Amino acid sequence: xxxxxxxxxxxxxxxxxxxxxxxxxxxxxxxxxxxxxxxxxxxxxxxxxxxxxxxxxxxxxxxxxxxxxxxxxxxxxxxxxxxxxxxxxxxxxxxxxxxxxxxxxxxxxxxxxxxxxxxxxxxxxxxxxxxxxxxxxxxxxxxx
Numbered sequence: 001x002x003x004x005x006x007x008x009x010x011x012x013x014x015x016x017x018x019x020x021x022x023x024x025x026x027x028x029x030x031x032x033x034x035x036x037x038x039x040x041x042x043x044x045x046x047x048x049x050x051x052x053x054x055x056x057x058x059x060x061x062x063x064x065x066x067x068x069x070x071x072x073x074x075x076x077x078x079x080x081x082x083x084x085x086x087x088x089x090x091x092x093x094x095x096x097x098x099x100x101x102x103x104x105x106x107x108x109x110x111x112x113x114x115x116x117x118x119x120x121x122x123x124x125x126x127x128x129x130x131x132x133x134x135x136x137x138x139x140x141x142x143x144x
Contacts, residue, residue, distance in 0.1 A: 002104040003032070005039035010129060012099060012118030018087070021078035022053065022103075022113050025069045027061035032111055037103060044077065044098035044115055046088050051077040053100060053113065077113060087117065095119045 008014070024032070031037070036059035045052050053075045060068045079087075090096050101114045121129070 001033065001035060002102055003035060003037050003039075004102045005042070005100055007039070008099050008101050008116065008118065010121075010126060012097070012116070012120055013125075014101070014116040014118045015096075016090070016117045017101065018079060018083060018115050020051065020113050020115055022111055023076040023078065024111060025067075027067060027069050028058050029111065030061045030063075031058050032103060039100060042100055044100060046084065046091060046098070049081070049084060051079060051084060051087070051098070051115075053077055056100065077115065090117050 038057040038059075040055075040057060042056040043054055045054060055072055056075065057072050058069070060071055087098060091098060096117055096119060098115055099118050101116045103111065103113050106112050
């Protein structure tokens with residue numbers, strides 16, 4: 001099971017990728033197992049030496065009763081201190097943002113978030129991305 005942020009690769013050039021753990025409640029894990037998450041306008045920030053994932057929408061669990069979670073609460077990401085310092089240094093450079101790329105389950109069945117340091121694309125770069133994607137699609141169609 002994997003949930004991807006498709007718009008991230010369209011909107012940004014991704015330089016570095018990091019895999020982080022995420023602090024979740026029980027009903028959030030159950031919703032993610034059903035694939036009910038949305039990356040719309042989600043981003044990451046560094047606050048007091050910790051990385052926080054903002055505005056990631058994880059739908060409420062359908063069978064949850066009183067203990068259901070808030071769908072868009074801030075969630076803490078778990079990384080090593082040296083990785084956080086490295087990311088913090090890059091974010092101080094002009095134009096870099098930290099964005100979630102995908103949510104997946106690792107081999108131990110733990111939920112992980114892949115985040116990437118990205119620089120925003122200009123309009124002509126986005127057009128080129130679309131053109132390259134169309135060319136690849138045509139080549140795959142021709143090979144079959």
